[in-house]
Amino acid sequence: MFQTFEVQSSPDQGPPRLAALRTLMAQKGFDVFLVPRADAHQGEYVAPRDARLAWLTGFSGSAGFCAVLADAAGVFIDGRYRVQVRAQVADVFTPVHWPEVQLADWLAEQLPQGGTIAYDPWLHTASEIAGLREKLTALTFTTTDNLVDAIWDDQPTAPDAPFTAHALEHAGETHADKRARLAADMDETAAVLTLPDSIAWLLNIRGTDIDRNPVPQAFAILYKDGRVDLFAGAGKADDILEHLGPDVTVHDVDAFLGALGALKGQVLIDKRSCPDKVATVLKEAGCDVIAGQDPCILPKACKNDAEVAGAKAAHERDAVAMVRFLAWLDAMAPQGGLTEIDVVKALEGFRMQTNALRDISFDTICGAGPNGAIVHYRVSEETNRPITEGNLLLVDSGGQYIDGTTDITRTMAIGTPTNEHKTCYTRVLQGMLAISRIRFPKGVGGQHLDALARAPLWMAGQDYDHGTGHGVGSYLSVHEGPQGIYRQSDVTLKKGMILSNEPGYYREGAFGIRIENLIVVIDALALAGADDRKMLSFETLTYVPFDRRLIDTALLTHAERDWIDRYHSDTLSLLAPRLDAQTRDWLTAACAPL
Structure with missing residues (x-):
């Protein structure tokens, strides 16, 4: 339950893993592959299954990303990690001071003649990809299944612990009242929620999917009438069905993309936290995608x-x-x-x-x-x-x-x-x-x-x-x-x-x-x-x-x-x-x- 002190991955594991990734990139014709710290929910911390940046590079900080090319691999870190990163990553990775150096500028310098940049659309936000596309017009963008997953033979399994209800005495407001309050302020038909702590706050639930952070890994859709569709791993919400009540319907997480594709009218997403994949599916479904702030963010704060x-x-x-x-x-x-x-x-x-x-x-x-x-x-x-x-x-x-x-x-x-x-x-x-x-x-x-x-x-x-x-x-x-x-x-x-x-x-x-x-x-x-x-x-x-x-x-x-x-x-x-x-x-x- 509490902190352990394993020996961290040795930097000498970095070169063979980077070489395997580059081999796969070459096979697929990719000049760049992005490896972020993030998972599909865009929280700060990730489950062991999603610790791709740490597995590849050895860097264990809570913020950063890696851009892998055939002859360069930049690990972008902010001021908190500039001492740490030098001790953790192998010489095949180059620390890059971020945000002073922006990814788009670095890539433009590395690939002046252009090329193909590949990324996992679940692991990057809609605004992040839009910003890169705007600045890197000489590059071709393509989505792909995650290449790190393809070479990570002993990748951990996804978290499967059940969700729990958060008592009213601690929450201070029922989830029915929260849903009604937020829905009353919505102009859109629906709002897509992808941040686990937003969903935890809105529905008064908690989880153990992420170490140290009692959040449930899930997706949700909040509708104008206050109803919610909750998408979670099999069985994870079974213990809280009575707590959720009739206006919150639980679905398997695999049904999330289909539910997005069935939405109509105006749909609110927060492009700063919503995966690029979600925004793409909504656009392909013909929805009028409205960019705005996650409606839970300010009330939760x-x-x-x-x-x-x-x-x-x-x-x-x-x-x-x-x-x-x-x-x-x-x-x-x-x-x-x-x-x-x-x-x-x-x-x-x-x-x-x-x-x-x-x-x-x-x-x-x-x-x-x-x-x-x-x-x-x-x-x-x-x-x-x-x-x-x-x-x-x-x-x-x-x-x-x-x-x-x-x-x-x-x-x-x-x-x-x-x-x-x-x-x-x-x-x-x-x-x-x-x-x-x-x-x-x-x-x-x-x-x-x-x-x-x-x-x-x-x-x-x-x-x-x-x-x-x-x-x-x-x-x-x-x-x-x-x-x-x-x-x-x-x-x-x-x-x-x-x-x-x-x-x-x-x-x-x-x-x-x-x-x-x-x-x-x-x-x-x-x-x-x-x-x-x-x-x-x-x-x-x-x-x-x-x-x-x-x-x-x-x-x-x-x-x-x-x-x-x-x-x-x-x-x-x-x-x-x-x-x-x-x-x-x-x-x-x-x-x-x-």
Whole structure:
């Protein structure tokens, strides 16, 4: 159920697999074959059966893709994975910095005379393919069955675990009311849903098809009258038929394409997540395909009162586990002998002792010293480092509970930190406080706030290559759109949205620092003397102390110092009654005023 530490695929497996793929490409007359991270549902995480990018290249990150040609194979990765990719892929693959380098530009340079680009239409979105076609007019596009599947002899089978119902006390709204609410706003005859978390939210169901993310792999069609056709693997929905009721009809997933072909009139799809195959079938059926946002996306992001209450309960429970872990770490680290894997196992053990944990919400990131500079590092038996004096230890982790999803990062000093450690940590902390304390008018998006978190680092000529915050689901995906706090996020922040707040700083080969709390958008409290303008703010959900050893109080303003002291006081009041005496003593010291 929880994290394992297998030896990862060796880079020397890459050359023969790439050679086999190129042989098949040559037989079929393809100059390019695209290998994305995605599956047919376009979620961030994939089942083992769909981990084609990792199988081919060795790269295990959660975002990226590969473009294979006869004499080049580019692995496109963003700033989170540029250290990781160099360690994981063989020399036959070339890391490409994306999005700075766009696939279309790279292909145009590789194939100036044109050629044939082949792709699996289930694994690429309609907008992605449309964009490539628009830019690469010299290339011929063709769809194909997946070529990686054809050479992957021991490919795992598809997930087959049954779906479960998500109780109303946690969902806060019946699926009948959700369906009616969304249908009332639809102008189209039907909307096609392909994202598992959208279907999970709409129908109040959950699944175990994807590790760490309790989503059901399925497709659905929502009709103007509120009915839904649900398409799932054989038997997967048998246990929830009574929950779904008469207005939700379950079909075998193999019937999905036929149902699309039978649709008439206007049909809504979200081209940013809908597979190209779906859009093509609808067009061939003569439907008037309307491009718009998945109708579940925004309602799902704005948590209702029951979901917010559940998130608070989950975070309090999770904080108890985190504090017990931090107290354990402070006691054990000076004795020596700990490794990253030991730390991960201990933390997951403390979460399991809550007796409420369903799963971890992602593979725990635990990086000691230079491994902390790998933003999405995952420890393996090959990379496992000892926890030694003078290290910084970055631990990013979370839990899936029936009432909420958690995600928290803390960076700890092992022994005595250097002045540089303290200075960099304090700048990161100041950025996190800037987001925590901000008030903003309605209509503001995450891109307006991102610079606040970076400003203390920018003033020192430093920065980080990832977003400041992502949306988080309600016992759903730990990364959830559409909201976020990053430069490209133009989604207006609305009441009830849960986001992470996680600035960082990374010194390759030396250390990494990240501090993360989850926050929820609320109506801001009225201020004396303020004008009559509707304002929003953030309420903090995560209450776990920061490492006071790493805070340079001389860099803090009075307001920042007061905020930290109040936060620590609230943490102590909230958690102390749930702790044993020894851990309570540790927490009291950790939360002492600055």
